[in-house]
Amino acid sequence: MTFNSILDTIQTYEAGKPIELVVREFGIAPQDIVKLASNENPLGASKKAIEAITNNARNAHLYPDDSMFALKEGLSQHFNVSQQEIIIGSGSDQIIEFCIHAKAHSNSKVLMAKITFAMYEIYSKTTGATILKTQSQSHNLDEFLEIYKAHKPSVIFLCIPNNPLGDCLDKAEVFKFLKEINNDTLVIIDGAYQEYAKAKDSKKAICPKELINTFPNTIYLGTFSKAYGLGGMRIGYGIAKPNIIQALSKLRPPFNITTPSLAAAIEALKDQEHIQKTTQNNLEQMAYYESFAKEKGINYIPSYANFITYLFETPLNSSKIADYLLKKGMIIRNLASYGLNAIRITIGTKNQNEKFFTLLNEFLEQK
């Protein structure tokens, strides 16, 4: 059987290794495995969200309210935007997919940073669009602007802070850049890690309402997967002007969120104290990662997210380090597939982080 030729160009996304796989492959007991690979919230979800899932287990046979009225109402209040300016996705990933399918096609161009969230490229390729990338490792808006002017892409991705590197543009420079962009180019501001960035430095905070009111060609993406601790429930959201939301809604499959996920997100949003605890733990524990790196002479990228990237120099090799840690039950993300001799570690709890320091130290001393 033949398939559309576009499939030949698509690479499957390489997710962080799940604990289940390490159990199966290395025979390590689940309780002895620490996963700091997928930027999950080490404190878990809000107790209220967990309760909402439990309370909705008996409604598992009922399709969710596909209008998602209650969640949109909550987001509408939280961000001071109207319900017509909100779309809900199965993770913000799915909203990336809607954006791409609404704007890109085989004759259009999509612009993104050299190293950024892999799904931007994967979804773009399903349309046959040409991918344009900047040269610099960090988000460089001068390069973005130069490529924009030369190629007029129909979609631009800015990941603020950037995953998997952790660097973060200032709001002021983003707004300055956006002034240069034509109204028919959709600019996607991926704020998956904004809660962490805001907590560290208010200059990084992007207010979705201000963003879309100033630049009606933008969409802000947020997620419940990171600071809200609901990565396993698959809920993200997009905030944009109603004309954009209407177009994307045509591509939203019915019932794209599960019944317990909807209930969990509604409760998680109400528990802002949990977000504060989460970002507080993140800042405190991040400091240990910075000290450890300095002490051992490892380069790192100052991070505005809930992970940190350690950059190695030969003879140190990120793949060898990742393998060593994996066999000891410590899962982190090797960034070799991004062309980097680096690893990305999710900031965990104190205990989890100490296990990481012990194991990496062990590896370094063996050398």
Next chain:
Amino acid sequence: MTFNSILDTIQTYEAGKPIELVVREFGIAPQDIVKLASNENPLGASKKAIEAITNNARNAHLYPDDSMFALKEGLSQHFNVSQQEIIIGSGSDQIIEFCIHAKAHSNSKVLMAKITFAMYEIYSKTTGATILKTQSQSHNLDEFLEIYKAHKPSVIFLCIPNNPLGDCLDKAEVFKFLKEINNDTLVIIDGAYQEYAKAKDSKKAICPKELINTFPNTIYLGTFSKAYGLGGMRIGYGIAKPNIIQALSKLRPPFNITTPSLAAAIEALKDQEHIQKTTQNNLEQMAYYESFAKEKGINYIPSYANFITYLFETPLNSSKIADYLLKKGMIIRNLASYGLNAIRITIGTKNQNEKFFTLLNEFLEQK
């Protein structure tokens, strides 16, 4: 902002009205509303599945095992196929989407019955493919064959039993039809309601293993949303030869199933006793719907699924009936949007069904 012109052709899927909406619009208390509109299992999910959701609530922050090893293992044993012959989707809907995007494009054709599951057409239109439809109300394979020979579609949909009408092709006639189809046409056998059809008449049963081994250009779709009672958890599956599964897997977004959903599906599959109870209740209660229709002189379509379609004649009008019932807190599906003067009622529990009979009777006697 302009969007891809394909969006202009897409109509949004009209889902069954959720209970939440009736609460909001008519001020009826949730406990007084009966929803027989979305073919949900009135017995709910297996207790084991509900327990699995509760037990996994505290893992809400963890991404699911994206290899879905345990669920594939369960399905592999249940259907006696290999894990390489299985793909998991966010409902079988999502696998329909993968199939369409893998095979269809703006120059190809997709063949389906005149009245069938609306998402076939909605997903097909996103690729710009031409939609071909048979003329008959029920699945007529002679018509399918004639159109196939004249137009060589790249995808054919057979819904067995058919939603929203309930009629069901025999396995023997399906296999006879498939012999005529070229190996490069993907035939999608949508078995969302097969558990119910099988329980009523073994001639309707389609075995996925036999299907794909006899016709390697087919894919069997199953779901946990209907007999398994997990409509709110969004889990479906496709069974096909490995070359097809590999192609579709390229289009699968990572983490397309939630963590509690995976756990629930694994447990639901083990509880075949619950499926037996479910199909038993369905057959028993379906008989009351047939008697009621006969008694009142209402035409109906003998159904092999968990719903029944009542066909009205003027002056009776399905929209008026649906509105009347809705205001009384009884949600059923008006089929006016399919061009029919008909309603589709999900077979509920004895109490739910009796409420329906009482209310419909009330309406009929008012006339």
